[in-house]
Amino acid sequence: MMGEEGRPAKKLFRKSKKGGRELRLDRPPEVPLVDPNCKFDSQPLYVDETGGSLHAYQLEGLNWLRFSWAQGTDTILADEMGLGKTVQTIVFLSSLYKEGHSQGPFLVSAPLSTIINWEREFELWGPDMYVVTYTGDKESRAVIRENEFSFENNAIRGGKKVFKMKKEAQIKFHVLLTSYELVTIDQAILGSIQWACLVVDEAHRLKNNQSKFFRILNGYPLQHKLLLTGTPLQNNLEELFHLLNFLTPERFK
Template sequence: MGLGKTVQTIVFLYSLYKEGHSKGPYLVSAPLSTIINWEREFEMWAPDFYVVTYTGDKESRSVIRENEFSFEDNAIRSGKKIKFHVLLTSYELITIDQAVLGSIEWACLVVDEAHRLKNNQSKFFRVLNSYKIDYKLLLTGTPLQNNLEELFHLLNFLTPERFNNLEGFLEEFADISKEDQIKKLHDLLGPHMLRRLKADVFKNMPAKTELIVRVELSQMQKKYYKFILTRNFEALNSKGGGNQVSLLNIMMDLKKCCNHPYLFPVAAVVLLPNGSYDGNSLVKSSGKLMLLQKMLKKLRDGGHRVLIFSQMTKMLDLLEDFLEYEGYKYERIDGGITGGLRQEAIDRFNAPGAQQFCFLLSTRAGGLGINLATADTVIIYDSDWNPHNDIQAFSRAHRIGQNKKVMIYRFVTRASVEERITQVAKRKMMLTHLVVRPGLGSKSGSMTKQELDDILKFGTEELFKDDVEGE
């Protein structure tokens, strides 16, 4: 997360090659969105490496295999000389082209954002496990996201002969809050993990400050919030509570309501001939947007540049309308914007003298392997269930290359599901602090019905009390 994992890895592979320890070939698997950046860094740090980027459609890949894989026809099958030193490809192609890639004997495998391997039932994990690989290197800023089971699967992928008993592992570290258990786990992890802190890598890293900004619901939001609760009264109040799926659906609706009521088609009123929303109504309908409007004015006047993260692409659409209305220039990345276009947007934003003031990003798509250190302010418009995704998000700005103090503002709607979710997320972070550096382990990463129930009912008393007082 801005610690230079990519550069360190490239230099490591290059030194293995240059010092005669290994001739390759090396397989690097990374999220599609980061492959362009990997290419650039290979050019800069390992100029003598022959790097083949293996992406594209079926035909493109066939052409790459014919021309770039070996010096002779059918050499891959018969084990003749491989032409390249490094093959750079995406997670998906590891699975899709298993027949070809799995037939090569790899000197070293590198998996970027390796928390993708946290589930040993995933196809990616099973397929990659069948490849012929001498050495494995996993890169991740978040080795532990929800529970110890995920950490075990990473260790099992690296050294299956040593870590092969999940039940035993979980039993052994069942009470991870005890100091002797933590020390034991650290000793076990020691030989398998090289941990770098930003402070180790970059001594003069500017500080970052995170502020939770509590926001009030607008009148329109209060109306819809109450409507969602009353409409689902039976599911919320039945003896055993509603089933988990219906409770999660109610929670999503309440989260949407906290963001903006226009996320419900019934509330969205198109007032302008061009089909966009009336800017004034758009802002006044949401407590968060009213606050954002005031904040952006001050940030703009102070010469800051801002990354705004939301989990919902429909919310990014509304934020686009809002930025247009306010007259701010911006860029945007979400899951629908791929490789080349994504990198162009990043390059435009990072260019010297760029006019773009804001960058809109979806938390999941914009939170991996992207360098936006030219911004010094991060606004998390709505928090992710998984606090590590938010950390990945603000690490786009707080990374090597940043020379200003970074401010992170996390919007949380007061006395709502959001406030309770933030408290649950804090508990998840405790787990990481205790295990990965001096780790609180629950065996389950998903939420129980009781927890869901608790989150949904948080703040409702106050909301409905207003009604009684108003009557």
């Protein structure tokens, strides 16, 4: 993911239609070149190069997510179903990577039935990020851990039983895409990784702060949390409170 040794770096700038220079980011810069507090009036170049086009409200969502990340504020993206929360999230994670703010790793936990859609959207909107889908039975997951979690041999002890990742091991992927169930089942290995950002799709699943999923995620080392739900107030105010309590328990006790 770091690129081939000796490969010449591509130009960071290109000529814009207005005659000036536009920032192009084929490879993440070592030092961030874009202030995440700045507001994009139009979608950035790295989004243009995917061939996709964000709606105005999705660009507003991207600006809000980037600003919240810069302020250290965990967030709930609560656009209604069908408005593209997945797309906004992927472009947000891609912006952190492409602008040099963070290379991850990012953890995306989603219902098993939606993971194939996440894969498809990552391929379109975040083509430069290395995304690993972590699903399957014990044997399948053991193969994924052995081959896709780190560049280093013996970063995780082999075999079907799950052990912790070594602290000094270099993470191979940018994004790990997995199901709710495996966040619980494989908490030993997943909970030993320092996650730059957690994304929980259909986060109303966290409506009960006594749920096992809720309690286990609370034990994960997470720098930033983003919850996605189209129904933050589906039944009552208490459900929203549990989401806020998960995000910032010191403020919402």
